[in-house]
Amino acid sequence: MKFYNSRGPNPRMVRMFMAEKGIDIPKVEIDLLAGENRREPYTTKVNPAGQCPALELDDGTVIAEITAICEYLDEIKKDTPSLIGDTPAERANTRMWTRRIDLNIIEPGANGFRFSEGLKLFENRVRCIPEAAEGLKATARDKLAWLDGLMGAKPFVAGNKISMADVLLFSFIDFMANVKQPLDPANKNIGAWFERMKARPSAAA
Template sequence: MKFYNSLGPNPRMVRMFMAEKRFTVPKVDVDLRGGENRREPYLKINPSGQLPALELDDGTVLAEITAICEYVDEVKNDTPSLIGETADERARTRMWTRRIDLNIAEPGTNGFRYAEGLKIFQNRIRCIPQAADDLKAVAREKIAWLDALMGDKPFITGAKLTMADILLFAFIDFFKGVGQPLDPACKKLTTWFEAMKARPSAAA
């Protein structure tokens, strides 16, 4: 089994998830900045050219972060599930993971790609520079929306750490380094972020 790793919030999210699950696997670093992921031989491993990817012992390749995390959660079943132990818990985790992915991670990341990251990405993907500011605004608005819903919960879905928390942490931490810092007015998420940052897995 191999984990194809690189810079960026997507691989970091999976590394942090694996660390929480105490799941260890050999890592192969791929040069994202140099575009190694957009050419052979990596394209034979993952035709989408995206990172990360997890190659299983039988040669099967998993290449979407939530799919990789769900696989790890199931096969490493001697540790608490980060998806959920019941149908209700799993549904809430998946609901919030999707909301965070679609409404915060994707628009914020594309806002970066189309602006600060344009020189890196303009020859790799279709970029829409004129959309960058609006996409960043969408992410900010949804972060504020989520902050208002946090209440006294220590984690996104309630009392337990889940995949939703790990996904959001990886992207909020990435955003602050590319001109999209967490608004201090989001007091609940600021407290949550500091608690997440203090977890040993955050260093993965």
């Protein structure tokens, strides 16, 4: 297998997931800043969506989209604890929280960055809506506060053990803090959770 890697929170999420699972896959570095992911041969041979990361299997099949990659890796690596779940109910719970985080926090927060601080990088790559940036950032903040209230004393987002939802949220909260969207200190439950996640060896991936 080959892992098409680059800078940014999406590849980092998968690298952290692989570290948690004890998986090491050879990496092919893609120059995101130079737009290597947005032109041939990447768009014709790897991912027509022009996004990173991507996982190429031994038979040449390419899997893109970070949650799809992680679910595949979780299924093939059975000798380490699953980060999706061991039962249908656990897997459904993980996928529910992963989707909530993706739609409610990551998408608005990431687009808020793309449409403002990241505008010069993204304006010729995707449709940007600069006037929507501040509202999108506010949406992400609102949903982080909502999640903070639901977290309570739970050690992890989906319950008592780490899951894909935690890896996804951590990677993006850490990224957003570096693009002028820091976590509100009032979100004490998520703040404590973030520090626990940051202390895990996989956070260095």
